[in-house]
Amino acid sequence: MTGHPPAEFALHVVHEPPSLYVRVSGELDYDTGDDLVAAxxxxxxxxxxxxxxxxxxFGTLTHIDASGLAALLLVHRRAGARGAALYxxxxxxxxxxxxxxxNVLDHLTGPAETAFGSDEDREDGEVTGTGSSV
Structure with missing residues (x-):
């Protein structure tokens, strides 16, 4: 079998309060998820x-498995406990x-902020209220 060697995992952390920036490179998996959570x-x-x-x-992420996803969920939980939003x-x-x-994107990031995705834009097409059936 001739496969490519896995991309080397690396974290580049920049702490500029009130923001924390972390570039995740390579594979986020069982072997590396704890490193992200610890950082x-x-x-x-x-x-x-x-x-x-x-x-x-995640611009240079090459792979993620269930353990990597679990690491993201834990980062989300810990950031939320400190009042920080996760992007x-x-x-x-x-x-x-x-x-x-x-189905965890919305859980991890909350409402999307895109050119079309402000809360105001989304509310235009939403059906809300109690309504009644006819």
Whole structure:
């Protein structure tokens, strides 16, 4: 079997309060998920400067498995406990598929902020209220 060697996992962390930026490269899986959680949690645990947002950049992510997804869920939980919003930036197809198949994208990121996706735009097409059946 002639396969490509797995891409080397790497994290590039930039802490500029009130934001934390983490570029995740390579494979986010069983062997590397704890590294991501530890890097983010270490900064979130620092009471010196509160964070408003945690931005994870996946532009160079090559693979994610269920353990990597579990790491994202844990990062989300810990960021939320500190009052910080989580953003998943530059999502490659492999991450998009995982988020959609598992139906956790909205849970992890909350309302999407896109050119069309402000809350006001979405409300125009929503059916709300009690209504009645005829």
């Amino acid at each position: 983010v949690t270490g900064i979130l645990s620092d009471d010196a400067e509160p964070l408003d947002e945690v931005r994870l950049d 998943l930036d530059n999502r490659p197809d492999v991450l998009e598929r995982m988020l959609h198949v598992t």
